[in-house]
Amino acid sequence: MARPTPKENLVDFGPLPAHVNSLLQEGVGCHRSDPARARALFRHAIEISPSSLPAYRCLLKLQNQQREFDDALAVAMEGLAEAAHQARVGQDWRTWTLAEVGDDKRRSVPQRFLLLFLKAMAFIELRRGNTEISRNLVAQLKVLDPEDGCGHSVISAMLDDVDDDAETETD
Helix, strand or coil, X not given: CCCCXXXXXXXXXXXXXXXXXXXXXXXXXXXXXXXXXXXXXXXXXXXXXXXCHHHHHHHHHHHHHCCCHHHHHHHHHHHHHHHHHHHCCCCCHHHCCHHHHCCCCCCCHHHHHHHHHHHHHHHHHHHCCCHHHHHHHHHHHHHHCCXXXXXXXXXXXXXXXXXXXXXXXXX
């Protein structure tokens, strides 16, 4: 018998198949107390519905939280590939234009996920110590999202802190 979940604790993942939404809700509910179970739930959601972009985001956020940066990057890249497919853009994010990803007010769900996955990749690469790759991702995000709707300025500020720390060490 399934346990009822209080409505106020649900995360709005947007339109998803009910069984996928249920897996994600359960994973979110247990991600702190039982990360292995949450990981399995998120992975299962991806396996049964690879077009469900929120499932990739849930899994990569969990992996990032658990400091599993290599795994998180792989999932971010999987999600990015699926979002690119759905948005009908090429697989190489370096070639995307603002016209392809739309402006902040008219972005489709897949276009929004393109930016979210790029931002996630920039953050993960920074955490992995790959600051140059992170900088390249943020530079592209600034072109694709000039209004900073996805919040890339946070990673940009973190990169500035890395630069400040490096300057202090060389002084």
